[in-house]
Amino acid sequence: MSQPLQKALLLQTKQGSFAVSTIPRPLSATPGELLVKVMASGLNPGDWKVKEYGWFLADDHYPAILGADVAGEVEEVGNGVMGFKKGDRVFFNGRSGKQSEYAGYQQYARAPADITVKIPARLSYAQAATMSAGLNTAAIGLYAKEPIGLALNPDFDPDIKFSGKAALVIGGSCCVGQYAIQLLRYLDFSPIIVYASKHNFDYLRNLGATELIDRNEVSPESLATAAKSRTLNAIDVVFDAVGSDETQQAGYDALLNGGKMVVTMFLSQIKGKSDGDGKKVLGVIGNVQREENREFGRTIARKLSNLVKEGIIVPNRYDVLPDGLNGITEGLGRIKNNKVSGVKLVVYPQETA
Numbered sequence: 321m322s323q324p325l326q327k328a329l330l331l332q333t334k335q336g337s338f339a340v341s342t343i344p345r346p347l348s349a350t351p352g353e354l355l356v357k358v359m360a361s362g363l364n365p366g367d368w369k370v371k372e373y374g375w376f377l378a379d380d381h382y383p384a385i386l387g388a389d390v391a392g393e394v395e396e397v398g399n400g401v402m403g404f405k406k407g408d409r410v411f412f413n414g415r416s417g418k419q420s421e422y423a424g425y426q427q428y429a430r431a432p433a434d435i436t437v438k439i440p441a442r443l444s445y446a447q448a449a450t451m452s453a454g455l456n457t458a459a460i461g462l463y464a465k466e467p468i469g470l471a472l473n474p475d476f477d478p479d480i481k482f483s484g485k486a487a488l489v490i491g492g493s494c495c496v497g498q499y500a501i502q503l504l505r506y507l508d509f510s511p512i513i514v515y516a517s518k519h520n521f522d523y524l525r526n527l528g529a530t531e532l533i534d535r536n537e538v539s540p541e542s543l544a545t546a547a548k549s550r551t552l553n554a555i556d557v558v559f560d561a562v563g564s565d566e567t568q569q570a571g572y573d574a575l576l577n578g579g580k581m582v583v584t585m586f587l588s589q590i591k592g593k594s595d596g597d598g599k600k601v602l603g604v605i606g607n608v609q610r611e612e613n614r615e616f617g618r619t620i621a622r623k624l625s626n627l628v629k630e631g632i633i634v635p636n637r638y639d640v641l642p643d644g645l646n647g648i649t650e651g652l653g654r655i656k657n658n659k660v661s662g663v664k665l666v667v668y669p670q671e672t673a
């Protein structure tokens with residue numbers, strides 16, 4: 321019997337172009353894995369960076385399929401997998417690389433069962449497709465043990481609190497930043513100072529921001545001073561979701577000696593950085609399919625459903641792009657050109673013409 325076909329968005333060559341193509345579906349579920357019919361996929365800035373700069377993938381990974389935020393319906397359950405059945409609604413962190421079957425920009429994908437989460441009843445597929453890349457990046461960076469994270473709460477222990485300690489989130493409206501705010505709120509940081517555009521302030525207050533700084537009024541160069549003026553306490557923790565040279569510098573300057581900062585991009589040359597001040601700067605890599613993150617990914621998978629059910633963590637807001645996988649190229653262009661503010665872009669791969 322010939323292998324069934326599916327539609328997928330292929331990045332055909334390194335720094336080449338995207339094209340929707342018809343290719344074989346991933347094979348039936350392998351032991352320890354699920355075969356998932358992809359109902360919604362979230363877009364990430366990393367995808368346009370892979371395309372433009374050729375980052376992360378080796379030459380022999382092309383044609384490549386991208387897509388790190390995947391939500392769908394379990395089609396088949398592999399041997400040895402407990403706790404899942406055909407028809408379950410699930411989401412997981414997609415992965416690109418040598419095996420494109422784990423990525424989200426296709427109609428069927430393989431999912432490692434140990435890091436796959438059942439979608440709580442009140443969430444849609446689109447909402448679930450906002451919850452892997454952003455949340456995993458924020459959770460690893462803030463909660464996981466060193467060396468992958470700042471170790472603030474490796475077991476999601478509800479009794480661990482940082483009451484009276486101040487935190488700063490740079491880029492609070494970023495999808496990742498929204499989860500960082502919520503995870504800092506869970507730890508009772510106060511104040512939680514957030515740098516974002518004013519039109520997002522009310523939404524960010526609902527997520528846990530207590531002090532807001534308008535990025536259109538305060539430049540990154542003035543941010544450290546502005547942030548410190550919003551708290552009686554020195555700033556213990558910074559989460560820089562933007563990760564530019566300017567924001568990393570601002571975050572570092574805002575920290576108290578001995579404070580800790582997570583950055584979502586490659587680390588910059590920070591001026592005045594010295595070992596003597598005890599400040600720790602950590603670059604996070606958020607994908608839980610990576611070997612070094614896998615164990616903590618299992619912890620997230622175990623804890624997340626309840627945190628979402630209890631409303632402690634809410635998904636990003638989202639906009640659905642038309643035409644299934646055909647909408648991704650234009651959507652990534654919008655992200656690249658800073659035309660997306662405070663929402664996740666999502667496609668429905670089954671609607672691909």
Ligand SMILES: NC(=O)c1ccc[n+]([C@@H]2O[C@H](COP(=O)([O-])OP(=O)(O)OC[C@H]3O[C@@H](n4cnc5c(N)ncnc54)[C@H](OP(=O)(O)O)[C@@H]3O)[C@@H](O)[C@H]2O)c1
Nearest residue numbers: 365366457491493494495496516517584604605606661662
């Ligand atoms: N290390 C990893 O594993 C990992 C994982 C995921 C993402 N990332 C990286 O993390 C970054 C954020 O990703 P994302 O998906 O969260 O992005 P996103 O949601 O697409 O970010 C869009 C938001 O960025 C905000 N923004 C842009 N420049 C800003 C600045 N100078 N100061 C404050 N806010 C700014 C805008 O806020 P306003 O609308 O409020 O102005 C906008 O809402 C990207 O660079 C991405 O590549 C890294």
